[in-house]
Amino acid sequence: MLDTIFHSDKGGQYKASSFNVLAYETLKMRGSMCEYAQQNAYVERIQGIIKHEYLDDMKITPENCTRVAKKVKGLYNKERPHLSLNYLTPHAYSQEVQNMSTSEAKEMSIYNWTDGYPQKEQL
Numbered sequence: 001m002l003d004t005i006f007h008s009d010k011g012g013q014y015k016a017s018s019f020n021v022l023a024y025e026t027l028k029m030r031g032s033m034c035e036y037a038q039q040n041a042y043v044e045r046i047q048g049i050i051k052h053e054y055l056d057d058m059k060i061t062p063e064n065c066t067r068v069a070k071k072v073k074g075l076y077n078k079e080r081p082h083l084s085l086n087y088l089t090p091h092a093y094s095q096e097v098q099n100m101s102t103s104e105a106k107e108m109s110i111y112n113w114t115d116g117y118p119q120k121e122q123l
Contacts, residue, residue: 005030007033007034045076050072054071
């Protein structure tokens with residue numbers, strides 16, 4: 001069975017007991033909340049790509065959503081350049097940072113998305 005993950009920004013409405021009973025007990029969703037506000041921006045960007053560039057013209061089914069989410073994850077991380085990364089993809093930027101000497105590198109954090117949840121890594 002496909003798990004449905006409900007991601008939120010820690011808003012009060014998502015902590016309400018009535019919401020938790022509906023989402024997690026009745027509908028059997030898995031919860032995901034960002035730790036910092038900026039983390040939510042990444043999720044919203046990917047969800048926006050899925051919604052506006054793929055699902056508008058397709059029937060929304062668990063299979064289509066899973067297929068599109070995998071495609072968009074690759075597109076977002078390996079194909080689309082990001083202005084904030086000097087027009088590199090996140091994957092290319094990560095590789096560039098890993099190849100820097102310690103004296104060249106600035107301290108930063110990246111989020112490695114594994115198993116549907118971001119894992120913070122220090123570089």
